[in-house]
Amino acid sequence: MSVLEGSMIDQLRATHRAAAATLPYTHVADLRIGGASVRSTGSAHETVVDPATGETWGSVPEGTASDVDAAVAAARAAFPSWAARTPTERADALRRMADAVERRAEVLAITNTLENGSPIAETGGAASNAAAILRVFASLSSYLEEPDIRPFPGGVNETVVARDPIGVCALIAPWNFPINLVVIKLAPALLAGCTVVIKPASPTPLSIRFLLDAADEAGIPPGVINLVTGGGATGEILVRHPDVDKVAFTGSTPVGRRIAAACGELLRPVTLELGGKSAAIILPDADLDAMSSVLVRSCVRNTGQTCYISTRLIATPERYDALVDMVTATVGAARVGDPLDPATVFGPVATAAQRDKVMGYVRSGIAEDARVTVGGDIAPPIEGGSFVAPTVFADVSPDMRIAREEIFGPIITIIPARDVDDAVAISNSTNFGLGGIVFGSDEDAAFQVARRVDTGSIGVNFFASNHYAPFGGRHDSGLGVEYGIEGLNAYLTPQSVHRRSR
Numbered sequence: 001m002s003v004l005e006g007s008m009i010d011q012l013r014a015t016h017r018a019a020a021a022t023l024p025y026t027h028v029a030d031l032r033i034g035g036a037s038v039r040s041t042g043s044a045h046e047t048v049v050d051p052a053t054g055e056t057w058g059s060v061p062e063g064t065a066s067d068v069d070a071a072v073a074a075a076r077a078a079f080p081s082w083a084a085r086t087p088t089e090r091a092d093a094l095r096r097m098a099d100a101v102e103r104r105a106e107v108l109a110i111t112n113t114l115e116n117g118s119p120i121a122e123t124g125g126a127a128s129n130a131a132a133i134l135r136v137f138a139s140l141s142s143y144l145e146e147p148d149i150r151p152f153p154g155g156v157n158e159t160v161v162a163r164d165p166i167g168v169c170a171l172i173a174p175w176n177f178p179i180n181l182v183v184i185k186l187a188p189a190l191l192a193g194c195t196v197v198i199k200p201a202s203p204t205p206l207s208i209r210f211l212l213d214a215a216d217e218a219g220i221p222p223g224v225i226n227l228v229t230g231g232g233a234t235g236e237i238l239v240r241h242p243d244v245d246k247v248a249f250t251g252s253t254p255v256g257r258r259i260a261a262a263c264g265e266l267l268r269p270v271t272l273e274l275g276g277k278s279a280a281i282i283l284p285d286a287d288l289d290a291m292s293s294v295l296v297r298s299c300v301r302n303t304g305q306t307c308y309i310s311t312r313l314i315a316t317p318e319r320y321d322a323l324v325d326m327v328t329a330t331v332g333a334a335r336v337g338d339p340l341d342p343a344t345v346f347g348p349v350a351t352a353a354q355r356d357k358v359m360g361y362v363r364s365g366i367a368e369d370a371r372v373t374v375g376g377d378i379a380p381p382i383e384g385g386s387f388v389a390p391t392v393f394a395d396v397s398p399d400m401r402i403a404r405e406e407i408f409g410p411i412i413t414i415i416p417a418r419d420v421d422d423a424v425a426i427s428n429s430t431n432f433g434l435g436g437i438v439f440g441s442d443e444d445a446a447f448q449v450a451r452r453v454d455t456g457s458i459g460v461n462f463f464a465s466n467h468y469a470p471f472g473g474r475h476d477s478g479l480g481v482e483y484g485i486e487g488l489n490a491y492l493t494p495q496s497v498h499r500r501s502r
Helices: 007-021 065-084 087-102 105-116 126-138 141-145 180-192 209-217 232-239 253-266 288-299 320-333 352-367 420-427 443-450 484-489
Strands: 030-033 036-039 045-049 056-061 149-151 157-165 168-172 195-199 225-227 246-250 270-273 279-282 312-315 371-374 391-394 411-416 437-439 492-500
Touching: 007 056, 007 105, 030 065, 056 105, 065 157, 065 168, 065 195, 065 225, 065 232, 087 105, 087 126, 087 141, 087 180, 087 209, 105 126, 105 209, 126 180, 141 180, 168 180, 168 232, 180 195, 180 209, 180 246, 180 484, 195 232, 209 225, 232 253, 246 253, 253 270, 279 288, 279 420, 288 320, 312 320, 312 420, 320 371, 320 391, 320 411, 352 391, 352 411, 437 443
Parallel strands: 168 195, 168 246, 195 225, 246 270, 279 312, 279 437, 312 411, 391 411
Antiparallel strands: 030 036, 030 225, 045 056, 149 157, 157 492, 371 391
16 A cells, blocks of 8 residues: 555545535535424534545534424424324335435435545445335334234233334434434334434534435425434433433444433433444354455445444464465455545545544554554555554454454454364453354354354354344443334334223
């Protein structure tokens, strides 16, 4: 990787400025409340910075307590009529919204890439994935329509279990996947009959507006979906608002703890999808050629800024050296560069602060005598942007900081294990429990190993989210689940009506 200089940097900046000039949302003065663009009651704004160039290209209002009040009030006002619609009617609206999101795929992808530096090859799929989530939840409408009647013991009487929407929901999303990590909350909330206030992360407040445009096109009534932008202070006001009935948050474990504490104090339901330090166990019979084809997506997806990726690779002696060689070659061959280039695999990390944090981990690994096989503490590939050289550490011990803490950057650690039992023990020697993978040619044996890993989700020879199956973390990785019937139930509150058998 060579450092770009002079005219090449100028060309990069010119390309990004030209891309920003095509976008409908850059410097935005309004919030979206009650189906209308509404000026913030405050004067403060947050800037949007392109991580590839370090240049400011957008801004949004910093929402105030009065703004949050207005958004929650709009959601509360819209709740009765939206909840009164049938599940089928709400599902039809979700399907129309899915179509409308897909029509905005290109402009949404460019906005997202300029916000957080995710390669366009990644953001280009955001609209289709969001649409798929909306359609999957729409397909679950029959679950809400079918009567749930349960007999008393002895069969004399019966109970009708009704499922009511929980009410007004605060949806707070992070910057790494700003569209899909909203939609996995928004889709079940809408199907359940809830209304929402969305608070996106500070670095990514613009791309989310395309979801609201799609909702308007789909005929979702004003006030059902509201948007307030701002930082942590705005989020805290929303979490603690007295007229919010539920909070759903994806983000870091420290912030999740604070939200959980607030919701516990308020006796408010909360779903938390938090950090991870997932492991990939490489069994002695693993096919390393096949593994190489899924390595980037499974272990350093989105420039390593993904919560469930398996950044710890744990191998027994039979495959250790070959694994190090394969991972080094695969990561070293992946293209680092302009995130607007479809060939780019690794773009910048999302912010300058995140770059500095990741580089701190790189230097920590070097100081603790982990062996760098590619990358390391070297000059960034593009000056001015928040780039980190993709780095592989071998000969890592489980007690090293880079093996214990979530890094959220393009860093892979490779840890030797004595045998399979030791690999499982190392995998479980973490406070997190979100994702994971077991690689092995004997998939039945790999499945049995996977069942021994203490984590919310795990794959055999690959990892992917199934929109029909629950996704959630154990321990420091969160509370509750998203996706599937289980994710829908998080937005429902049951009522048991006891009656005499007919």
